[in-house]
Amino acid sequence: MIKSIFDLKIPDDYNLFTKGISQSxxxxxxxxxxxxxxxxxxxxxxxxxxxxxxxxxxxxLLEKIYIAFYRNKISWEDLTKMTLINIENYKLPNLFxxxxxxxMKAKAQAMxxxxxxFYKTDFVNFKFEEIEKVFSVNFKGYILKxxxxxxxxxxxxxxxxxxxxxFSKIVDELPDLLTYDFQNLFYMxxxxxxxxxxxxxxxxxxxxxxxxxxxxxxxxxxNHLKDLIKKDPRYYFIRYEIPYSSDKVKNFSFxxxxxxxxxxxxxxxxxxxxxxxxxxxxxxxxxxxxxCDFQQACSTCNLVGYKQKDKLFNELExxxxxIKIQ
Ligand code: SF4
Numbered sequence: 001m002i003k004s005i006f007d008l009k010i011p012d013d014y015n016l017f018t019k020g021i022s023q024s025x026x027x028x029x030x031x032x033x034x035x036x037x038x039x040x041x042x043x044x045x046x047x048x049x050x051x052x053x054x055x056x057x058x059x060x061l062l063e064k065i066y067i068a069f070y071r072n073k074i075s076w077e078d079l080t081k082m083t084l085i086n087i088e089n090y091k092l093p094n095l096f097x098x099x100x101x102x103x104m105k106a107k108a109q110a111m112x113x114x115x116x117x118f119y120k121t122d123f124v125n126f127k128f129e130e131i132e133k134v135f136s137v138n139f140k141g142y143i144l145k146x147x148x149x150x151x152x153x154x155x156x157x158x159x160x161x162x163x164x165x166x167f168s169k170i171v172d173e174l175p176d177l178l179t180y181d182f183q184n185l186f187y188m189x190x191x192x193x194x195x196x197x198x199x200x201x202x203x204x205x206x207x208x209x210x211x212x213x214x215x216x217x218x219x220x221x222x223n224h225l226k227d228l229i230k231k232d233p234r235y236y237f238i239r240y241e242i243p244y245s246s247d248k249v250k251n252f253s254f255x256x257x258x259x260x261x262x263x264x265x266x267x268x269x270x271x272x273x274x275x276x277x278x279x280x281x282x283x284x285x286x287x288x289x290x291x292c293d294f295q296q297a298c299s300t301c302n303l304v305g306y307k308q309k310d311k312l313f314n315e316l317e318x319x320x321x322x323i324k325i326q
Contacts, residue, residue, distance in 0.1 A: 003302050008037050009272045010279075014312075016264050020136060020143025022313055023186040029263055030182075032282035038294050042309040045293030049093050054104050055166040058207060061086055061112055062164045063132060066150055070128040076120060083112050099218075106218035110225035111207060111236065118233045127153040134316055137193040139253075142260045144190045147316045151199070158200040160241075161187055168209040170238065178204060178242045185252040188244050192253070201243035208236045 013019070029036040064086050068074040074082060087109050092101050133148040150162040163184070171177075178184065184202045191199055210228070212221045229236050269275040286292050297303050311317075 003304060005034075005038075005297055005301050005303060006276065008041055009275055010037070010040055010267050014040060015267055016142045016260055018143065019312070020145045021260070021263075022145045022316060023183045024315070025312075026186070026259060026263070027182055030259065032285040032292070033266075033279040034281040034298065035285070035292060035294055037276070037279040038297060038303075038306075040312070042312055043294075043297075043303055043306045044309055046305055046307055048293060050095055053092060053096070054107070054209065057090055057092065057104065058108050058111065058166050058209075059164055061090070061108060062115075062207075063149065065112070065116070066126075066128070067131055069123055069126070070131050070150075076116070076123040079123065080113065080116050083116065084109065087112070102218040103212060103216075103221055106222040107210065107212055107225060110222045110229065111210070114226065114229040114233060115207065115237060118237050129153060129159055135190055135194060137190050139189065139193050139260075140257060142264075144186065144193070145313055145316055146187055146190060148187055149205075152203070154200065160200050160203050161191075162203045162205055165204065165206045166209050167206055168211065170206060170208065174206075175240055175242075178202075178240055180248075180252075181242070184242065185244065185249065186256065188249045189253045189256055192249060198246050198249060201241065204240040204242060206238045206240070208238075210236070 025036065025039055028039050061083060065079055065083060068079060068082055069076075087105050090105070092104065096104070129151045130148075131150045133151060134146075135148070136143055136145045148161050149164050152160055152162055154160060161184070181202075184204075187202070188199065191197075210225055212225070216224070266275060266278045269278065281298060286295055286298070292298075294306075297306060
């Protein structure tokens with residue numbers, strides 16, 4: 001078991017030509033090379049599950065809703081019933097006490113019930129080409145990996161990726177930032193490698209993650225949140241449509257190529273020490289935009305308390321099937 005960060009190196013069996021890279025891992029390399037080094041060794045903070053549980057649950061539940069609609073042709077009325085069952089049955093990690101679990105589920109129930117009402121027309125108009133699409137494509141020899149939440153046709157038969165996001169904070173600049181969003185463009189390039197045609201862009205489906213005080217009981221949270229959402233649903237549910245021109249995707253593909261070359265150059269270094277120092281810290285990224293999960297590791301120079309994931313890309317595994325209504 002590696003404890004000192006100075007013992008870390010890029011694993012011998014890792015390279016971009018066979019194992020590939022996800023947008024998230026390459027994003028870490030851009031943000032802070034040291035963070036990339038931790039992640040390529042599959043380390044993650046012990047708090048990660050605690051921080052991401054609610055968002056993961058809502059994302060999984062949304063996925064089940066659209067899968068049930070697309071693959072199982074479940075009616076809108078039954079989707080609401082199914083979602084309730086899915087929330088009840090959803091297994092949350094045993095890090096949480098019963099009250100925390102019930103609060104999270106009450107919040108998710110209020111959000112998703114109102115989501116289904118607000119976007120009822122999705123379940124008439126959406127024509128999916130694919131859903132939960134896991135890809136692994138060859139981009140000039142490098143392997144790009146990812147998972148697209150869904151892909152739908154517009155009324156002119158243009159194809160759009162759809163991405164579900166849970167944000168506690170939505171900055172005013174988000175529409176501008178999305179015009180050159182790294183994940184979206186990474187997926188657009190990956191699509192071009194595989195399908196040889198361009199998709200129109202990305203429908204960015206944002207659900208706000210509401211803050212609820214822990215002292216309130218689950219029923220109050222549910223009722224309070226339902227009232228708030230009914231009064232102003234557009235505050236909680238926001239969609240952005242971002243078309244990406246062919247030129248924009250082409251230009252991004254050159255940038256991506258250069259980023260991958262920079263990383264591969266470091267992977268190719270044999271001298272472990274030299275490689276370690278090429279994967280240097282970016283101290284400007286430790287608190288920006290959020291607290292980095294590896295602050296303790298960088299501060300103590302060891303990885304005591306950090307966990308190692310089983311698989312490098314376990315977030316790209318295809319997820320479970322929708323629960324059917326009996
Ligand atoms: S704490 Fe800062 S330097 Fe360390 S991995 Fe995170 S962003 Fe990089």
